[in-house]
Amino acid sequence: MVGWKWPVRREGIGCLMAQGIASIRRSSLRCALAMLLLINSANCQVAGFAMATVGWILTTTSMGLVEWRVWYIENNALMSPGLVCVGMWKVCVYHHVSNHNKVTLCQRYSYRDPYLPLDIRVSQNLLLIASILGLLGRASIIFALRNAYLGILRENATFNPFVASGILNLASGVCIAVTVVWNYHSVMSEQGISFPPSLSIPFKPNTQEIGSAFLVACLAAFMMLLSGVIFLSHKFSTATQVHPQTSDM
Numbered sequence: 001m002v003g004w005k006w007p008v009r010r011e012g013i014g015c016l017m018a019q020g021i022a023s024i025r026r027s028s029l030r031c032a033l034a035m036l037l038l039i040n041s042a043n044c045q046v047a048g049f050a051m052a053t054v055g056w057i058l059t060t061t062s063m064g065l066v067e068w069r070v071w072y073i074e075n076n077a078l079m080s081p082g083l084v085c086v087g088m089w090k091v092c093v094y095h096h097v098s099n100h101n102k103v104t105l106c107q108r109y110s111y112r113d114p115y116l117p118l119d120i121r122v123s124q125n126l127l128l129i130a131s132i133l134g135l136l137g138r139a140s141i142i143f144a145l146r147n148a149y150l151g152i153l154r155e156n157a158t159f160n161p162f163v164a165s166g167i168l169n170l171a172s173g174v175c176i177a178v179t180v181v182w183n184y185h186s187v188m189s190e191q192g193i194s195f196p197p198s199l200s201i202p203f204k205p206n207t208q209e210i211g212s213a214f215l216v217a218c219l220a221a222f223m224m225l226l227s228g229v230i231f232l233s234h235k236f237s238t239a240t241q242v243h244p245q246t247s248d249m
Helices: 002-064 118-150 161-188 212-232
Strands: 069-073 082-086 090-097 100-108 207-210
Touching: 002 118, 002 161, 002 212, 069 161, 118 161, 118 212, 161 207, 161 212
Parallel strands: none
Antiparallel strands: 069 082, 069 207, 082 090, 090 100
């Protein structure tokens, strides 16, 4: 009878070992998948942070550019033929001198100036708001990345800085997009501006077109909106909380 027990014991031990090896393989596969998800999540986070940073830099750059509207003045009683660049905070007049366009006058203005049209006044405020929201969004992203890499942030947390930064970046992108669309409409409809007589700028140019600042703002809006979508869609994977299961031997 004793001789017959050995095969049974060996068979039972073999089954337990096979189950243990299978459990270890499943746990290893789960850990590998968790690592891949972590790598992909980290890449998305870094990409979103880079886009938000570039978008914020472009936003602040577009605020200082004067080439939002480019006016071409030909024969006019108020001024000689030249080029007028209308920005959000200043206007510059260029005259053709020695085969080059030379700046002869630059005048700064604010939203309090009565001669400014409504679209420029609103756009000034929208760009300021977009810049502030973008800065707050970047601060929230830095805080979120710090917590994520230190393992502090949790999916069930009351305050998720990734979501907060996504909302801030989206709001910033919307403000820039509204400014871009409104400026494009003003140029395409050939709207004029009643500048003060001291500037000697006509109400309307012969022709006008959008300038380089418009393109910079378009790219800034795209970057901010895309970064906002990335961070709003970010979710911590539950695979990172999976632990290897061991079988009772």
